[in-house]
Structure formats: C-alpha cells, structure tokens
Amino acid sequence: MGYKAPQKRYNLDFGETDLDGLEVCVKGISTGRFLELSKLLGVADANPEAAEKLIAGFASALVSWNLEDDLDEPLPADEKHVLEQDLGFVLIVIRGWLEAVAGVTPDLGKESTSGPSFPAVNIPTELLSSSLPS
Numbered sequence: 387m388g389y390k391a392p393q394k395r396y397n398l399d400f401g402e403t404d405l406d407g408l409e410v411c412v413k414g415i416s417t418g419r420f421l422e423l424s425k426l427l428g429v430a431d432a433n434p435e436a437a438e439k440l441i442a443g444f445a446s447a448l449v450s451w452n453l454e455d456d457l458d459e460p461l462p463a464d465e466k467h468v469l470e471q472d473l474g475f476v477l478i479v480i481r482g483w484l485e486a487v488a489g490v491t492p493d494l495g496k497e498s499t500s501g502p503s504f505p506a507v508n509i510p511t512e513l514l515s516s517s518l519p520s
Contacts, residue, residue: 395449396486398479405478411449412483419443420487427484430477441468444480 394414400406415423423443430437445465453461453471461467468476 396483398482398486400482405475407452408479409450409452410479410483411451412444412486413447413449414487415443415447420484423480424484424488427477427480431473437473440480441465441476444468444476444483447483 396412396414398408398410398412400408400410423440426436426440426443430440442465445468448463448468451461451463453463453467455461461470
C-alpha cells in the first residue's frame, strides 16, 4: 500500500502590513506549478499574458477570503472576483501565497544580528590508494 501526500492549505497572515485584517486560505500546489507561477510573478506587471496565467493559477487555488465589496457584502473566492480587484492588491496576495508555499516567512532574518559565523571544523583527510584490494 502506497502513501498519498496530503493536500496542504495555507492560511495567509497579512498582520502588520497594509492588508492587516485580510484573511486568505489557499491550496498548496505542485513543485512544477510553483516554479511556473513564480516565474510569471516576476514579469506579471509588464506582461498581460503572464498576469492572466498567474491570476488564473491563484484563483484555482483560492479556497476562501474575507474580502467584502463597498456594501460590506462578502465577495465569493473565485476568479471573477479576483479579476475585479486592484492588480497591485492581487499581486501582493499572490506573492504571500507563493512565499507560504515555499516556506518563506515574513520575519525570516529580522532578528539577525550578523553574529559570529559557525566555527570551521578541521576534517582530516588522507589519499585513497590507487589500487583496490584483491
């Protein structure tokens, strides 16, 4: 009997940012899809085709969000409503999703004081014999 990897979900945290209060839940993606979408993210603001593919990829993984319209009505978490949002906003959310998938945390390195480096270890080495034992 084999092992089936669980489908991962990510609850994105935008606390302490301009998007504080936004809650977004997205599915994980395959490694290949992650690589494809990460490349698209780098060119999406200047390439409409890349932006379209990136947003469609994000929308297909979007599970839920607490986004509301101007009348305080909840917006469905679907591609139609993603496309109605400001591009800058959507790209920030997508970047947060891809960083979560990659395991990058926003606080990574904030407390680093560039302290002493790990001490080098002297590993003794010896030349291998050029002939094998018979």
